[in-house]
Amino acid sequence: MNGWPSFWRDLLEQMPLILAGLGQTLQLTVLVSMTGLLGGVGVFYLTLSRQRLVRRCTQGYISFFIGMPLIVLLFLMYYGLPQWGLRVSPFWVAVLGFTLNVAAYNAAYLTSAYNGLDQAELEAARSQGFSHRQVFGLVTLPQVLRLSVPALTNQAILNLKDSTVAFLIQYTEFFARMQELAATNFQFFKAYLLAAMVYLALVSVIVLAARAVEKRVAIPGVHR
């Protein structure tokens, strides 16, 4: 394969922009993974509400955002909202859109872990005199989060991969910069191969970190 020297030259030349793009990718991924987790815990809490209306609305939220393609949501907010006089920066559109979407998925993962809990433990907590919120905070959440580490990790990986769609709303993240590099010298294969390897490396870091977390939070004597 030829063209390597010119590719490396262009790569080095554009490296500051590519690294800045990588920084934008990581910033978006880390931020939405955290806000999505917090949002997911909040939505999950509402699915356990004692008020039927709240439970129904929360289920509706989860169904709506799981059913809605992320790109449609981002376009709706980025291109649609200005028509109503509301203009938001690409970064904040991405953060808000991802958070709404990821919170719905995370809440669904936490709910399925909750369904596997021993309900007698929750009854025991209620019978000890703990309030609804205390049962959630002291018994439900610590167990459900532990059980959900693999699913939540997958979601973090998806967040990283899905961050590539943010360039469609003018958020210049890593993939957008790699596209620019490819367009500079028409070395599409090399540019996208490099992009793929960077994403794989980042995913590997997430997987290794998640394994360490999983090992750390495993409950002794509980085998799954």
Next chain:
Amino acid sequence: MTATPLIQVRDLVKEFDGQRVLAGVNLDLAEGDIKVVMGPSGCGKSTLLRCLNRLVEPTSGTIHFRGQEVTGPGVDVRALRQGIGFVFQQFALYRHLTVLGNVTLGLRKLRGLRRAEAEQKALHELDRLGMAEHRDKYPGQISGGQKQRVALARALAMDPAVVVLDEPTSALDPVLSREVAQLIRRLHDEKVTLMCVTHDLQLARSIADQVVFLDRGVVRAEDSVARLSADHPDPQVRAFFGRETGT
């Protein structure tokens, strides 16, 4: 004996989807006493226990706890529950907490004790039940009998007015069941008020002189096991106790 019993249940009814699980239960439990409730599966034993601390809301009837009616609205249900130590059939220990954590959780979060104080009290209870050396183990690392003791320590640590045991031997082998009986007798000797629902006739016989027989949601008899199995006029009662003693 004091005039008012610690727990007084009158005409207690509980219906689930129109089906009467409790059909007018009357029951008294005096302070320092032990009450054993027996009956076939589905007779309403567990529902009765759950009505006492309002894990299940009764349909009608009254429950007086320390002389106060506790079934109506405006009752501090959480305070009521803290006064009733509940030991569940499958022990229901919090699996993500150590043995010590299981006992201290209520002391810290409900009683507001500091960690050191809570641990001191929890260790006292665990030691009383021979479980102090297992303080750092998790529920998944101890046996059924040990779990039972931790569940009991968790209940006792809150200084409840009464300890309620739901089928305490159903998940244990005969040797451990005998140990539980000894333990219950010891607690009774220490003036702990106890209420126990069970299928286990051996257990019933060894912890109480008299048992309450609950069937189809009503108390059908209250007498010694010997009399209930031999010459009770109600054939249902004789059948239940006869069958149980035959096995």
